[in-house]
Amino acid sequence: LPTNVNSKEQLSLLPSKFLSDDPKRPLLLTAKGVAYKYALRPLFFSALAILLIEFFERLAYYTIYQTQTEFLDGAYSTAYATPNTNWSADLTPAQATKFTMWATTITYIAPFIGGIVADGLLGDYFGIIVGISIFYLPGLLVIALVTFPGLLGSTFNMTALRVGMLGLMPIGTGFIKSLVNVFGAKQFHPVVQTTQIASYYTNFYVVINIGSLLASTAAPVLAHINIEVTYFIPFISMCCGFIVFLSFSKRYIMRPPEKEALFSTLALIGKRVACCRKFEDSKKADGVKRLLMVFPVTLLIVPFNIVYAQMSSVFIIQGQAMKASGNFDASFMSTFDAISCILSGIVLGSFIYPTLAKRGIHLPVTYKFAIGSVFATLAIVSGIIIDKAIKESYNNGEQQISVWFLGISFFLVGMGEVLTNSAGYEAAFKIAPSEQKGLASAINLFMMGALPNFICQGIVSGVEGWFPKKPEISTPIQLTKAYVESGITNYFWILFGIVLLFGVFLNLLPPVKNFVENVVSNALDAT
Template sequence: MAHLSLLGLITVGAGGIKSCVNVMGAQQMHPDEHKELITNFFTYFFASINLGAIIGGIVTPILLQQINFTTSFVFILACFVLATVVFVFGDYMNRYVKAKPQGSAVLQICKVVVYSFARCSVEKNKESQEGKFKDDFIEDAKVFFHLLPLLALVIPFNMVCANMTTAFLTQAFKMDRNTFGWTMPAALMRNVDPIAVVVISVLLDRLLYPCLRRHSKMPSVLVRFFIGTLLGALALLCALIVEYVIMAHPLFTVSIWWQVPQFVSIAAGEIFLISTSYEVAFTHAPPELKAVASAVNLCFMAIANSLSAAVFQAASPWLPNFDFEEPEESMVGSHYDYYYYFLIGLSLVGAICCLLMIPFYRRVYAAAIIRQKSGVPPVECR
């Protein structure tokens, strides 16, 4: 019971900070004068998350193996305390731009949804039409609702990402993990992803994006979604090729380092798609609904993980567990290649949807600009 309570605290804490920290960070920049910096911020924001994943994914297991369980968690606790101290110190020094409290936007949006279904119309909820909400808030809510199909485009790619701890891990079990005389744990390959995210983020921000901006070729939001989803398909294609190579050779003879291209492809896709989805949720949502849009974006990622688990379970006849005691027998009836084909097809469908949604995105973007220029109260600078 205590373990379940602790997991609940982690869920509440993560949900609270994840939907707000990126919004607060982006609010430190002017929405018009610092447009390019906002893209840079979300690129580095996502890179910083992965930098933490690198430290946690490498240091914590070492502490757990070399010292004990308690020490590994005390290290994480110390990092949390240090981050909190730095954050509070910044507030004490009046370094932050802070928005005024405006009540529970989540509750208000939920009420709008309920009343809209009850009255079969969003417009009828306006005070000018005898509704219960201010006209401006309903207009903001309409912009927010139009964002939902765009944010849902992250689902196919995030379903691919979920395989780093399932199909890719099982694939690593069947490979030669000997690295300079050390048998590397299969799960350690997962760290290639955050390392690649940090490196590629710097390359994009310092080289590719400035070059594209100079030539007025910076890809739009949905084009970046499209590129990210295609990179997810490329990662699966790399995994499929590795799977066929494993099937064509004796077990434990193909080097685990052949998995690097699939992890790097996913990392590049994350930068193009996931960091861009954070940017969309912030820049396109009305000011008082930015945190709500960020939370919904994270919800779609959670939905993707749930769908991935459901698909993995449905495909379980193709995906038997790998048994180290009877490795040859566990390969009988194994068809991870079929599973990869399905996910590649899903990714390609997602990529096509990104392109088909471009006209819709242009309308959403135009509506967002209009709302942001319609006299919304400015953010208070303290």
Template sequence: MVTKQEIVNSVPQRGFFGHPKGLLSLFFTEFWERFSYYGMRAILLYYMYYEVTQGGLGLEQSTANSIMAVYGSLVYMSGIIGGWIADRLFGTTRTVFYGGILIMFGHIVLSLPGGLTTLFGSMALIVIGTGLLKPNISSIVGDLYADNDVRRDSGFSIFYMGINMGALIAPLIVGTVGLDYNFHLGFSLAAIGMFVGLIVFWFTKKKYLGLAGSHVPNPLTREERKSVFTRIAIGIVAVAIIGFILIQLGIMTIDVFTMIVSILGIVIPTIYFIVMYRSSKTNADEKSRVLAYIPLFVAAMMFWAIQEQGSIILAQYADQRTDLSLGSFDISPAWFQSLNPLFIIALAPVFAWLWIRLGERQPSTPKKFAFGLFFASMSFLVMIIPAYFNGTETLVSPWWLVLSFFLVVLGELLLSPVGLSATTKLAPGAFAAQTMSLWFLTNASAQAINAQVVKLYTPENEIMYFGVIGAVALGIGLLLFFFAPKIEEFMRGVR
């Protein structure tokens, strides 16, 4: 068994802004992976509902919105599988590389003009590939540093910057090419982006990563492998056969599938909570913290339900309800997808400074979540104003969308990094990794529920749509703020 110190000693510890050289490899790998993913997402909705004569698939807009939400949900759910494969079979480095290959082929398939067949085939490849890559590449970053290395938090901040830089430029490039020239050409750029990321990873991992990510923490024995692979093979074949039969009988429609995912988005985290709470390995203090985590989980779900609609409902709003001309200059609706990472890059250092500045005076975790929900609710409630004063028949200023994205990013910076930190503190000792998976399920569950909610949006009912969702988020935020002292009691000393 390789020790943590042996892994750290195998990595060149200086060479990338004072950080291990391996951070350079992972920074640019994740940069290009996010470029490919967010570039694809910037134009995918339009590709689905644009008419065939415009190069799209001509789907109903409500169906396209629902597919986008299900897609995002499955991407986050698949991370559970990716973590298991890395822990039991391949280690994180090999799992990340295999995931990148699947993602690249997913974009290649989408770049081919094959209609719904290539769309769903591409989605399957990218969902599985992202599940293999996304959770595990962050784990490798942690392997670069000794446990007491003061550079660790700074290293993750640099890595997080790479994620947002890739997400920032992708809609500007892929969005422009996809909408102004050809959707499939845009998807091919996403494939090229992932290919570049794989090249960077392959040619730098041996020299810069050393043993990081190479060990398998809990490998399957030979007997276990045979049993597990047999079960997996039987399961895949059974699901494929049942799915084929249901599709042929007309039972498994897109609407039925999205409903199944929506139900799973509620059932899976519920099972997680029940198992952790009832486990004999969870002591009394940990049981109390599990209970404290439930309202935080619900609040995070509500937040992501709004934030993730930026690439669905607000993307549709940008395309159909927004005046995209600034003087003689035309804006692409896909460019609005760059606002979220732009504001995060600009504001993340401000929030990091603020928490240090406030020290012990900063709000508790439940109150930060409440403030995050307040800003998320405002990001939807402000979208009522142009429709209320000008109706839904006229185009609105793009600055309303800019304001909406700005407000939700303020909420994200209050909730997302705080949620990651709180998860590590509130997790029962025996369920540390599973609780981190549970945190990522807040997004998966939110998008699973969104798969039903986004079907309800039309330009004609947008006052009701934005108003109800914004009001629900505001209500949950107020309840969380009001009951924050009680939740803090259940957190048993964790602030």
């Protein structure tokens, strides 16, 4: 059977069981007595709207994420409509780092909530609606209101900020994060359009980074001008994405949730853990085994994402010790990550992967993880070199080096990101049974964001004395002095060892490669 059916001419190659009588949706799949009709080019028929909501969501998320650390430590404390306003959370660099990591951790735990709700109760479509309307939009609104001096109290309202940044927003983000990518993939026929599913995930990751690029370019600049306006943009952006998503509702393939399958899965796992019983040989047990296999496979992306987590924390602290170029500061350097992801995605999707396919060359999943981790290792090496340059420049006359050098670290992370994380998304989708795609996506996202940030928080808590102390007067040169007097270089070397050993070498081991390839190839379906 062909695996990339996208034209009327190819319909003659298909058996009648895959053909419908609908000219707009000529492909057919019958599952559990229900007929589902698919378009020849789902990307433009329905999946495009799903990619667009991902774009608007990433624009909203990264507008806050890329400026969060500096917002928390007071870098934008005077960027208000009212002159001479000093309004901020005023956290130390270490406190701001841990706050940001906690927000990210919650963001990547929440997908389990979304996955369970979608797979067993509401389905992907209504799950996305619940996540946006009940959590995400209210969270963005609370965060925006906190930035207005005096609106939620005479002093900066940390309680409201925690509700928004550590509660509603990360839960909303995570809730829909495990659903949007899966819902988009489900718009493609699971038998005769599998090649398009792989292309969809490449496009999905490129769209993520287009939203990130726009946010990374505009947000740091706008934040220095007016933080109130900057933090209202995410709320407006998410409203736009929600409207686009709802407007395509009649075109979506909406498969119903399978409550029985979810509860059976949870019951089997519970018995296995509580009673130490082996799984019985049955179709349900096979599905559970496949779901659990997502854990060890996606665990292999954790070392790369430990480095990825530094882009919103330690790289920003390093950038604050460097010389900004007007309003182009450390937060703006994340633009290089987005640019790198977009360029790498185009090169991989349009040239490298097609060339390998034509020559019959298969690039194992773990090799993608390893190559991505090589770039992450180089990003840490770049950070170590920059660290040395900052200290030498300061010690030779209290000078600062340009913050643009930090762009190299971000660009290298972006090159690895497209390989490692997009491969993680695809592997989780292929391995998981059809009724638990949302949970599988949640597992992947947990390994991508929550676990790496848990590890980072533990390391930072243990070596907090290595981080720069917050100076009484936060002038650029005082921030550089605090950085030079810190021991943060040691933290970079810890990161280097983790990503080199567990990100590169472990993924290249033949037993690890063979294990993952067998798990993926033995997956029974990809729906």
